[in-house]
Amino acid sequence: MSLMTEPTPYAGRFDVRRWWSNGNALPYLLLLPSVLVIGVVILVPFFQALQYSFTNGSLLQAGDFVGLNNYGKLFGSRDFWNAFRFSVIFAVANVVGCYVLGLALALLMNMEMPCRGFFRVALLLPWIIPSVVSIVSWRWMVADHNAVVNQIIQLLGGRPIFFLSNNDWAQFVVVLIKIWRSFPFMMLSLLAALQGIDRTLYEAAALDGATKWDAFRHVTMPQIRDVSIILCLLMTIWTVNDFDTPWLLTQGGPANSTENFVLLAYKYTFARNDLGTGAAISFVTLIILMVFIVIMLRRQREP
Structure with missing residues (x-):
């Protein structure tokens, strides 16, 4: 008598009924409402805006298909390259400033010190205060020669400094206030990363004769490297897409010196009633950010 059995006609096939009866479909059913909401709220406007970027429409008229004319007009515009320049300055200065300040404060808050809990809460205030309140308050303090700072x-x-009337000073103020508003998030995230480092690594480094600076370079920074890359990535995206800070402070002025991509898209769409070019600016911004994201994530995988 042979021990081998004849294979059934359905051997190796995917049995939908058995898969369904075993409860394997439940996770997908639970995810389905969220997927539908994301599809309606994000994907539909996304493809609608992509369609607008290839038309010469306005807020009142759909417009005709013009291909890549909006993108060509954009790249030939001085406003676009001015916005590109400031967006790069804004993002780099804010990310570097937030990271350095956030890491320094996180290292300080990770040490044993009096009133540490109070300082942890107090340093979160710039992040907790609504953006309109904090930015308008800063504007009141630097607006003219009679302001508090002057x-x-x-x-x-x-002598009084006209912070919002000079191009360089306006850019400096916008960056400074953005750093003030953003560093608490960086500090809090880096503090959580520092508290997750195994303390035995520092003990081993001390036994090997490492100084505090050596321990910081060879233990602390490698341990928080992945978290730091993600934080810098998120901060870059949020800074490039920041509308509140430059708009409430300077509305892109003086002479468009603090106008970033988001403000430029807003002005094209609502002030100039050029919906196609405004949408094109948004997608150029998206492409630039996607390239940056890919580069940073590849760097994260490097040993």
Whole structure:
């Protein structure tokens, strides 16, 4: 008698009924509402905006298909390259400033010190305060020669500085206030990463004769490397897409010196009633960010 059995006609085939009866479909059914919501809320406007970028429409008229004319007009525009320049300055300065300040404060908050809990909460205030309130308050303090900051400068014997009327000073103020608003998130995330480092690594480094600087370079930074890359990636995306800070402070001025991609897209769409070019700016911004994301994620995989 042979021990081998004849294979059934359905051997090796996917049995839908058995898969369904075993409850394998439940996770997919639970995810289905979220997928549908994402499809309606994100994908539909995304493809609609992509369609607009190839037309010469406005907010009132659909317009005709013009191919890549909007993109060609955009790349030949001085406004676009001005916005590109400031967006790069804005993103790099904010990411570097937030990371350095956030890491320094995270290292400090990770040490044993009096009132550490109070300082942890207090340092989160710039992040907790609504953006409109904080930015308008900053604008009130630097707006003109009678503002608070200029009064302090004059008391110290200096001359008032028109922060929002000079191109360089306006860019400096926008970047400074963005760093002030953003560093708490960086600090809190890096503090969580620091607290997850195994303390025995520092003990081993001390036994090998490593100084505090050596331990920081060869233990702390490698351990928080992956978290740092993700944080810098997120901060770059949020900075490039930041509308509140430059708009509430300067509305892109003076002379468009603080106008980033988001403000430029807003002005094309709503001020100039050029929906196609405004949509094109958005997708150029998306492409630039996607290239940056790919580069950073590849760097994260490197040993």
